[in-house]
Amino acid sequence: MEPVRVGLLGLGTVGGGTVSVLTRNADEITRRAGRAIHISHAAAKVYDPAGIDGLDTISTITQDAFEVVNNPDVDIIVELIGGYSPALELVMQAIRNGKHVVTANKALIALHGNEIFAAAQERGVTVAFEAAVAGGIPIIKALREGLAANKIEWVAGIINGTGNYILSEMREKGRDFNEVLKEAQALGYAETDPTFDIEGIDAAHKLTILGAIAFGTPLQFDRTYREGITAIEPLDVQYAGELGYRIKHLGIARWTKQGIEMRVHPTLIPQRRLIANVDGIMNAVLVYGDAVGPTLYYGAGAGRYPTASAVVADLIDVTRTLTIDSENRVPHLAFQPHALADTRILPMDEVETSYYLRMQVVDRPGVLAEVTRILGDRAISIEAIIQKEQLADTVYVPVIFLTQRTLERNMREAIAQIEKLSFVEGSVTRIRVETLA
Amino acid sequence: MEPVRVGLLGLGTVGGGTVSVLTRNADEITRRAGRAIHISHAAAKVYDPAGIDGLDTISTITQDAFEVVNNPDVDIIVELIGGYSPALELVMQAIRNGKHVVTANKALIALHGNEIFAAAQERGVTVAFEAAVAGGIPIIKALREGLAANKIEWVAGIINGTGNYILSEMREKGRDFNEVLKEAQALGYAETDPTFDIEGIDAAHKLTILGAIAFGTPLQFDRTYREGITAIEPLDVQYAGELGYRIKHLGIARWTKQGIEMRVHPTLIPQRRLIANVDGIMNAVLVYGDAVGPTLYYGAGAGRYPTASAVVADLIDVTRTLTIDSENRVPHLAFQPHALADTRILPMDEVETSYYLRMQVVDRPGVLAEVTRILGDRAISIEAIIQKEQLADTVYVPVIFLTQRTLERNMREAIAQIEKLSFVEGSVTRIRVETLA
Numbered sequence: 034m035e036p037v038r039v040g041l042l043g044l045g046t047v048g049g050g051t052v053s054v055l056t057r058n059a060d061e062i063t064r065r066a067g068r069a070i071h072i073s074h075a076a077a078k079v080y081d082p083a084g085i086d087g088l089d090t091i092s093t094i095t096q097d098a099f100e101v102v103n104n105p106d107v108d109i110i111v112e113l114i115g116g117y118s119p120a121l122e123l124v125m126q127a128i129r130n131g132k133h134v135v136t137a138n139k140a141l142i143a144l145h146g147n148e149i150f151a152a153a154q155e156r157g158v159t160v161a162f163e164a165a166v167a168g169g170i171p172i173i174k175a176l177r178e179g180l181a182a183n184k185i186e187w188v189a190g191i192i193n194g195t196g197n198y199i200l201s202e203m204r205e206k207g208r209d210f211n212e213v214l215k216e217a218q219a220l221g222y223a224e225t226d227p228t229f230d231i232e233g234i235d236a237a238h239k240l241t242i243l244g245a246i247a248f249g250t251p252l253q254f255d256r257t258y259r260e261g262i263t264a265i266e267p268l269d270v271q272y273a274g275e276l277g278y279r280i281k282h283l284g285i286a287r288w289t290k291q292g293i294e295m296r297v298h299p300t301l302i303p304q305r306r307l308i309a310n311v312d313g314i315m316n317a318v319l320v321y322g323d324a325v326g327p328t329l330y331y332g333a334g335a336g337r338y339p340t341a342s343a344v345v346a347d348l349i350d351v352t353r354t355l356t357i358d359s360e361n362r363v364p365h366l367a368f369q370p371h372a373l374a375d376t377r378i379l380p381m382d383e384v385e386t387s388y389y390l391r392m393q394v395v396d397r398p399g400v401l402a403e404v405t406r407i408l409g410d411r412a413i414s415i416e417a418i419i420q421k422e423q424l425a426d427t428v429y430v431p432v433i434f435l436t437q438r439t440l441e442r443n444m445r446e447a448i449a450q451i452e453k454l455s456f457v458e459g460s461v462t463r464i465r466v467e468t469l470a
Numbered sequence: 471m472e473p474v475r476v477g478l479l480g481l482g483t484v485g486g487g488t489v490s491v492l493t494r495n496a497d498e499i500t501r502r503a504g505r506a507i508h509i510s511h512a513a514a515k516v517y518d519p520a521g522i523d524g525l526d527t528i529s530t531i532t533q534d535a536f537e538v539v540n541n542p543d544v545d546i547i548v549e550l551i552g553g554y555s556p557a558l559e560l561v562m563q564a565i566r567n568g569k570h571v572v573t574a575n576k577a578l579i580a581l582h583g584n585e586i587f588a589a590a591q592e593r594g595v596t597v598a599f600e601a602a603v604a605g606g607i608p609i610i611k612a613l614r615e616g617l618a619a620n621k622i623e624w625v626a627g628i629i630n631g632t633g634n635y636i637l638s639e640m641r642e643k644g645r646d647f648n649e650v651l652k653e654a655q656a657l658g659y660a661e662t663d664p665t666f667d668i669e670g671i672d673a674a675h676k677l678t679i680l681g682a683i684a685f686g687t688p689l690q691f692d693r694t695y696r697e698g699i700t701a702i703e704p705l706d707v708q709y710a711g712e713l714g715y716r717i718k719h720l721g722i723a724r725w726t727k728q729g730i731e732m733r734v735h736p737t738l739i740p741q742r743r744l745i746a747n748v749d750g751i752m753n754a755v756l757v758y759g760d761a762v763g764p765t766l767y768y769g770a771g772a773g774r775y776p777t778a779s780a781v782v783a784d785l786i787d788v789t790r791t792l793t794i795d796s797e798n799r800v801p802h803l804a805f806q807p808h809a810l811a812d813t814r815i816l817p818m819d820e821v822e823t824s825y826y827l828r829m830q831v832v833d834r835p836g837v838l839a840e841v842t843r844i845l846g847d848r849a850i851s852i853e854a855i856i857q858k859e860q861l862a863d864t865v866y867v868p869v870i871f872l873t874q875r876t877l878e879r880n881m882r883e884a885i886a887q888i889e890k891l892s893f894v895e896g897s898v899t900r901i902r903v904e905t906l907a
Contacts, residue, residue: 054761058621064686064809065618067797163616169762171616179600179608181502182782184495249501307747307768324491325606325769325779331744332765342762345619357794360504372501 036069040101043113044080050341056087066349112136135347137164143238146252150365161347166239167316169339170332177367183322185247187287192239194314194334195230196282201312232261233297240284249368256378260298279309292377301466382442387466393429395456411443473506477538480550481517487778493524503786511538549573572784574601580675583689587802598784603676604753606776607769614804620759622684624724629676631751631771632667633719638749669698670734677721686805693815697735716746729814738903819879824903830866832893848880
């Protein structure tokens with residue numbers, strides 16, 4: 034059979050990696066796919082030819098991405114430019130031209146996926162996006178196809194490698210957030226502007242996609258709650274460890290009778306859980322299905338070759354679907370478009386979880402009684418109270434509370450009351466706790 | 471669209487689970503697959519109706535499985551009888567009748583898969599077998615599709631839950647093999663005849679399948695080396711722990727320039743590896759691809775509903791392919807049938823690995839020098855020698871050697887020499903060591 038002709042947009046880190054993987058593994062890929070996959074055209078404003086093995090296999094390289102998208106000789110477009118514009122226009126134009134699309138662009142899919150998939154559905158083409166979530170881990174395929182027999186109860190993932198690297202270093206070396214962030218930037222693990230990673234925006238993009246696929250709902254990025262890791266202090270990492278927990282920046286999507294929880298925030302999880310031991314820049318996603326129980330998927334969540342691995346896997350999948358009727362393809366969001374449900378996404382106030390609270394109090398009788406009264410007034414049960422050693426240079430003593438599950442609203446109100454107490458110094462540190470069982 | 475009509479062979483543990491999952495998740499499954507999946511016919515000699523939710527949705531239940539296989543109203547046959555006969559005849563007859571087949575039968579696929587897939591290929595039908603390896607973990611799909619861009623370097627898996635339960639209990643509670651085995655039998659984790667599990671036959675079936683899919687070779691069960699866990703003593707579990715290792719019963723498939731390694735045996739692995747922390751009846755498969763690096767897949771490897779999860783996922787996949795041309799389906803063994811390679815499988819003597827050796831020696835000068843000379847003569851480098859406390863009731867002292875990588879042949883010869891030494895009591899315990907990095 035004739036090779037499939039691919040038009041590649043972007044020759045940066047992942048684009049270059051995709052060219053290299055397709056070149057070096059050409060034999061294996063052809064043996065698997067049944068036909069060769071050839072990048073016939075590419076577009077890039079600037080690129081470093083020295084860093085890309087196999088660049089000479091590309092027939093035409095242009096600066097104008099629209100030229101590639103409009104080229105009738107191209108069967109599949111691979112979008113690796115990133116960002117919203119012109120990525121969105123390019124993808125929509127490719128779809129209009131009847132081309133299949135493969136993309137690693139999580140922001141684009143999370144924010145514009147509904148529009149993109151509707152257009153693709155109408156035109157009978159596929160938009161594949163395995164590389165958009167957790168890099169090389171085939172989590173989209175696992176959730177969409179491998180676990181298709183299940184009612185998915187929840188998904189919890191470490192889906193941002195930068196954040197996980199920072200939290201792992203803080204724990205292993207007792208260092209503080211800003212120090213580790215600077216090092217991560219020097220090592221290239223964090224961007225010069227790290228906002229997307231450390232504030233959970235990147236993780237929220239990915240969770241939005243995972244949640245939609247898990248529960249059969251449209252993509253709703255703006256309803257995904259997020260909280261970053263910038264406020265995590267070494268003290269909390271240490272106390273969590275003493276209590277048998279690790280702090281991870283989790284993306285959690287959970288189905289409840291009241292609605293769907295969609296939330297990204299630092300979370301204490303029991304250290305005996307496998308996912309609690311996923312350290313450094315690695316990613317892992319834990320999925321709980323009603324039939325299969327817990328399953329976990331672990332691997333590199335970013336990087337040149339791991340992401341290229343997912344891009345090329347999508348290319349092979351799309352190559353297989355080139356000749357088949359579009360109704361029999363795996364639906365973009367796992368569920369048939371007409372069968373997506375309008376399930377409510379819970380506001381954070383209605384989410385129920387357990388809590389780790391740390392507060393600085395004056396060490397005198399009656400103090401803990403007052404705090405426990407405030408919690409008890411809101412029916413918040415306490416699992417443990419631990420008073421730590423007085424910290425140097427203060428008259429205050431740190432006290433840790435671990436609570437049982439309660440509504441976020443109750444906890445928010447309780448904390449506001451606690452912070453008004455005269456013997457409590459400053460604000461209360463509040464980190465959510467999940468058992469993941 | 472009309473429901474897909476499924477003929478189910480076997481209403482035992484997994485068969486009953488499959489009926490239940492298809493019934494209770496019918497809505498989600500239809501929303502995903504685009505049409506309903508209905509078990510119209512089933513065959514079973516005996517079954518327990520009380521244990522199967524949704525049994526009343528099956529129109530016809532017969533004792534004669536061939537009646538179902540020959541029924542023109544059935545589109546897909548699900549074979550959950552197990553064993554070789556009549557499972558093989560039923561599957562071949564189903565294929566001849568132009569029906570797709572879903573099976574959880576690892577023994578059947580490992581031993582007769584080549585013949586089955588050739589017949590299916592010729593008849594243009596699919597034989598799906600996700601449930602045959604690692605139960606509910608979608609590892610076949612991950613390896614065959616999710617990692618299709620990669621040259622797979624190696625696969626290492628905990629793929630027998632019974633064996634992993636026994637080794638986990640031995641470690642956690644310091645108990646001995648036979649005691650834990652008896653308990654596992656009482657709990658239903660081990661069969662009355664546990665040979666398949668504890669001798670590594672079951673794991674070798676699964677590894678045979680994983681290896682073929684990873685490297686694009688035919689299934690070759692008879693060339694898969696295996697060693698059971700019956701000789702593992704509590705002392706070795708304890709010493710391994712002290713050295714920073716855990717003992718796991720691993721199935722390992724590795725590509726080398728000299729050929730492919732296919733082997734199931736107890737293995738020391740560093741306890742900091744995620745897979746070393748997979749305990750109890752859970753399974754996990756670690757896959758190393760040249761582009762993606764290490765990825766890990768974890769979940770329940772057996773059981774009613776986890777296995778049904780994989781069976782039903784296959785049913786949904788097959789449902790999607792009902793109308794498409796057979797050339798564009800994912801090949802049974804990941805690679806196109808004409809592109810399977812005849813790569814040599816290495817005999818165990820040519821496999822290179824590191825070793826843990828434990829021997830009982832008389833505690834006198836010159837003893838260790840003599841053992842190290844024997845190892846040195848065969849260019850086996852020693853990483854560590856640890857002399858333990860003298861055991862009660864003997865005059866012997868246990869000595870542990872950790873070696874660097876060497877050919878199995880060298881080690882076999884060295885051990886034969888060491889066992890001839892007058893001051894060495896009994897046989898040398900030899901367990902292979904893998905860093906999995």
